[in-house]
Amino acid sequence: MTTLSRQLPDFYEYHENETQYYLRQMKYPDDMALVHKWMHEPHVIPQWQLNKSETELKVYYEKMLADDHHRILIVGVNGEDVGYTEIYEGKRDRLGLYYDGDELDLGWHLLFGEKSVFGKGYLRPVMRLLSFYIFENAASAKIVGEPDHSVKPYAVVVEDMCYEAQRLIPMPEKTAMLYYCFRETFYAKFGHYLKDSKAFQHQQLAKAVS
Template sequence: MPTITQNLPDTFSIEAYQKTFALRPVKYPDDMPLLYKWMHAEHVVDQWQLHLPMPQLKTHFEKMLADDHQRLYLILCDDKPIGYTEVYETARDRLSHYYKAKETDMGWHILLGDPAVVGKGYLKPTGLMISKFIFEHTEAKKIVGEPDSKVEVYQWVADSFAYRVQRLIEMPEKTAALYFCNRDEFLESRGYLSFYGATA
C-alpha cells in the first residue's frame, strides 16, 4: 500500500502576488549542486546544519528520498527554483514523540535557499501553497509545525494562516515552537481568504 506521502501529486501551483508558485519533486542527483549551494548559504547554515561535503550531503538525501513517510520538493517561483520543502506524516516522524499524533496529521519544513528572495515576503505565499497542497491532497485535519522558536518571521506567517502555537518543545538541535493548524480554521483564515475569498 502506498503511504500518504507517496500518494501526493508530483506537481502543484498557485497564483499569488502576480507570480506562479509551484512544487516539483527533488530530482536526484540532478538537483544536488543546487541543494549543496543552498545548504552552504550563510542564511541557511545555522538553521539546517547540513553544510556538509558533497559526498555526505548526497548520502543524506539518498536516505531522505528512500524514506516513505515524506516527499521532498523544490519550490519554484515563475519556474525558477527558490527553495526546498519536506512534506511528511507526523505520526511516523520523530515529531510524534512530542505530541499525540493522529495517523492523518501532516507536517512540513521549508528552506528558502535563493538569497535573492530572503526577507522579501516569499515565505507567506510559499507557506500558503504548501498548506493548501496538503489539505487538498490528503485527509489531514491538522498540519503540525515545529520551527525554531528564535525564527520570528514564522510567527507572522503563522498568524495569517491560523497556525496556533501550542507550547515550546526541546528537540536535540533546537527549542522549537509547536504549531497546530486545523483545516477549517485555515480555510477561514485571513491569509487564505485574501487570496481565495472571492471563490472560497
C-alpha cells in the first residue's frame, strides 16, 4: 500500500516575486555529501544534532528512507540546492504519542544549510512552498508542527503563516509547541500566492515555446 507521504510528488515548483522555489526528492547516496556538509554547519548542529561521520549519516538515512511515513526532500531557490526538509505523517510519527491526530495530518521539519540564503527573505516563501506542496497533493485538513517553544523569533513567523499554537508538549529533548495550520485558513490568506505562481509558470512556458 502506498502511504500518504509516499503519494506526494518527487518534484514541486513554486514561484513568488519571480523567484523559483522547489522541492525535489533527496537522491541517495548522491546527495549525502551535501547533507553531510549541512549537518556540520554551526547553525545547524544545535537543533539537528546530526554532525556525524558520513558513514553514520548513511546508516541514519537508510533507516529514514526505509520508513514509509517520511519523505526526505531537498529545498532549492533559483536552481540552487539550499536546504533540506522532512515531510512526515503526524499520527504515525513520534508526535503521534503526544496529540490526538488525524490520519491525514502531515508535518514538516526544515533547515537551511547554505548560509548564503540568510537574510534574503526566503523563510516565508519556503514555508508557503511546503504548505502548498502538502495541501495541493494530499487531502490533509491541517498541517502539524512541534518546534521548540523557546525559539521565539520562529514563533512569530509561524503564526504569521497561519500556524496556530495549541499547547506545550514535553518531549525528551525539548518542550515543543504544538501547531496546527488549517487548510481553509491558509488558503483564505495565501491562496492568491498560488494563483500568481501558476500564472507566472504559464507565462514562462509560453515564452519558452514561442
